[in-house]
Amino acid sequence: MIEVKNLSKAFSGKVVLDNVSCNLYKGKMNLIIGTSGSGKSVFMKCMIGLIQPEKGQIFFDGKDLLEMNKDDKKELRKNIGMLFQGSALFDSMTVEDNIKFPLDMFTNHTLKEKKNIVNGVLDRVNIDGANKKFPSEISGGMQKRVALARAIVLKPKFLFVDEPNSGLDPKTSLVIDKLIMELTREYEITTVVNTHDMNTVLESGDNILYLDYGKKGWEGTKEEIIFNDNARLNDFIFASDFLRAAKEKRMKELS
Amino acid sequence: MIKGFLTHFGRYILMLKQMFRRPESGRVYYKEFFHQCNEIGIGSLWIVIIISLFLGAVTTVQTAYQLVSPLVGLELIATIIRDSTFLELSPTVTCIVLAGVIGSKISSELGNMRVSEQIDALEIMGINTHTFLILPKILASIFVIPCLIVLSMFLSVLGGYLAGTWSGILNPTQFEMGLLLDFVPFNLFFGLIKAFVFAFIITSVSAYFGYYVKGGALEIGRSSTKAVVVSCIIILLADYGLAALLL
Numbered sequence: 066m067i068e069v070k071n072l073s074k075a076f077s078g079k080v081v082l083d084n085v086s087c088n089l090y091k092g093k094m095n096l097i098i099g100t101s102g103s104g105k106s107v108f109m110k111c112m113i114g115l116i117q118p119e120k121g122q123i124f125f126d127g128k129d130l131l132e133m134n135k136d137d138k139k140e141l142r143k144n145i146g147m148l149f150q151g152s153a154l155f156d157s158m159t160v161e162d163n164i165k166f167p168l169d170m171f172t173n174h175t176l177k178e179k180k181n182i183v184n185g186v187l188d189r190v191n192i193d194g195a196n197k198k199f200p201s202e203i204s205g206g207m208q209k210r211v212a213l214a215r216a217i218v219l220k221p222k223f224l225f226v227d228e229p230n231s232g233l234d235p236k237t238s239l240v241i242d243k244l245i246m247e248l249t250r251e252y253e254i255t256t257v258v259n260t261h262d263m264n265t266v267l268e269s270g271d272n273i274l275y276l277d278y279g280k281k282g283w284e285g286t287k288e289e290i291i292f293n294d295n296a297r298l299n300d301f302i303f304a305s306d307f308l309r310a311a312k313e314k315r316m317k318e319l320s
Numbered sequence: 321m322i323k324g325f326l327t328h329f330g331r332y333i334l335m336l337k338q339m340f341r342r343p344e345s346g347r348v349y350y351k352e353f354f355h356q357c358n359e360i361g362i363g364s365l366w367i368v369i370i371i372s373l374f375l376g377a378v379t380t381v382q383t384a385y386q387l388v389s390p391l392v393g394l395e396l397i398a399t400i401i402r403d404s405t406f407l408e409l410s411p412t413v414t415c416i417v418l419a420g421v422i423g424s425k426i427s428s429e430l431g432n433m434r435v436s437e438q439i440d441a442l443e444i445m446g447i448n449t450h451t452f453l454i455l456p457k458i459l460a461s462i463f464v465i466p467c468l469i470v471l472s473m474f475l476s477v478l479g480g481y482l483a484g485t486w487s488g489i490l491n492p493t494q495f496e497m498g499l500l501l502d503f504v505p506f507n508l509f510f511g512l513i514k515a516f517v518f519a520f521i522i523t524s525v526s527a528y529f530g531y532y533v534k535g536g537a538l539e540i541g542r543s544s545t546k547a548v549v550v551s552c553i554i555i556l557l558a559d560y561g562l563a564a565l566l567l
């Protein structure tokens with residue numbers, strides 16, 4: 066579980082995060098939603114320590130990231146997996162070597178054990194026969210899955226995912242979302258996902274945080290979000306006329 | 321301008337300082353070192369061979385053209401080739417070319433890793449990216465580039481020998497005599513010191529420009545141009561500095 070308390074961050078005077086607090090739970094899909102430029106990526110980068118916030122606390126299972134020394138941080142990092150927006154696979158390495166890399170760096174397994182683990186996670190993300198290919202030789206959806214395999218190969222307790230669906234078609238998006246959700250439940254991972262994809266929100270939002278240009282705008286579950294009474298959030302989720310009409314119809318049916 | 325220079329310089333020094341941390345896994349770094357030796361050495365072998373042969377050949381022909389006095393023996397041409405290649409041509413000219421070949425490669429490789437978040441991905445895994453991405457490159461180049469320079473010295477003299485004897489400027493015996501005339505081993509050593517220093521400059525400067533790229537593909541291109549230009553200028557400054565200091 067991750068507890069964020071009063072997190073604030075500004076870039077040369079421009080406030081990007083303004084006193085954000087939230088809880089992110091174990092074994093749940095914790096979604097951070099908001100329009101482009103609302104600060105989702107910055108929020109995530111603060112949580113994993115790539116950006117230093119001005120103010121606030123970030124507790125990973127009770128330990129404040131911002132107070133940790135180098136060794137504690139190193140230990141924590143081994144428990145964090147991240148799936149980047151552009152996959153961020155190492156393009157000088159094959160698919161197999163990409164996934165093997167964290168094992169090479171941080172474990173003492175034999176080559177055979179490592180190969181088995183790699184094939185296990187590749188199997189888990191439904192990739193077959195791409196071991197020797199380079200990232201540039203496989204499709205965007207496959208790259209995402211390989212990156213996901215790399216993120217989970219050390220069995221992390223925390224998984225961060227930045228815009229899993231950007232650049233993917235709706236069908237592939239659903240496959241990725243489903244995979245992330247299954248892995249979250251299976252390994253009891255505290256998963257944090259940045260998204261502005263409503264499919265993802267309604268499909269997998271166990272715990273949703275709406276960022277409204279750096280401020281916490283709303284918090285709740287996927288069941289609650291449909292009937293929320295926050296005008297700006299409604300504008301954001303029911304952006305199209307079609308969805309707005311669908312919501313009104315459903316509201317009428319219920320009342 | 322001065323502030324900009326100091327910011328860059330400070331960040332560059334910090335980068336070098338952060339590079340010296342204990343590697344997470346000796347085995348992976350060891351492999352990476354040899355991989356880089358291969359990339360840097362084999363990758364620029366042909367250009368070094370071609371440049372060196374021609375440097376020697378051209379120096380021979382031009383020296384012969386300038387040496388018209390009957391008072392000096394023709395063997396002096398070989399002496400001049402030996403000293404100018406050992407002292408200046410092989411280390412400096414070759415390293416200027418290597419700054420273009422290796423420098424742009426390193427800087428665009430790291431720039432691409434930065435822009436596509438591969439460096440962030442390494443950071444998240446808990447890897448010290450300065451150590452992992454930069455140290456093996458620097459160590460490999462200060463090992464491989466001096467070897468290339470020694471090869472270049474040999475080939476330049478060979479180029480001079482071939483050009484000199486084929487075009488009938490001087491005969492092989494004269495060339496050999498001139499080559500051994502007043503040989504100062506320190507000159508060879510001095511050339512190697514230069515090679516070490518220049519190798520360090522090329523790799524660290526271009527790694528710096530690549531590592532700290534911000535933006536996209538356009539900035540990667542710009543920073544690799546900057547890496548080459550700045551490496552060349554610093555090489556020339558260091559060249560002058562070393563000559564003033566050690567000769």
Ligand SMILES: Nc1ncnc2c1ncn2[C@@H]1O[C@H](COP(=O)(O)OP(=O)(O)O)[C@@H](O)[C@H]1O
Pocket residue numbers: 076081099100101102103104105106107108
């Ligand atoms: N390193 C940075 N320096 C300055 N401004 C930044 C930086 N990173 C992000 N920003 C700004 O912060 C705001 C939020 O960005 P971001 O978190 O990427 O939004 P998104 O919700 O789309 O992920 C944007 O206005 C962006 O310009």
Ligand SMILES: [Mg+2]
Pocket residue numbers: 105106107228259
């Ligand atoms: Mg973003």
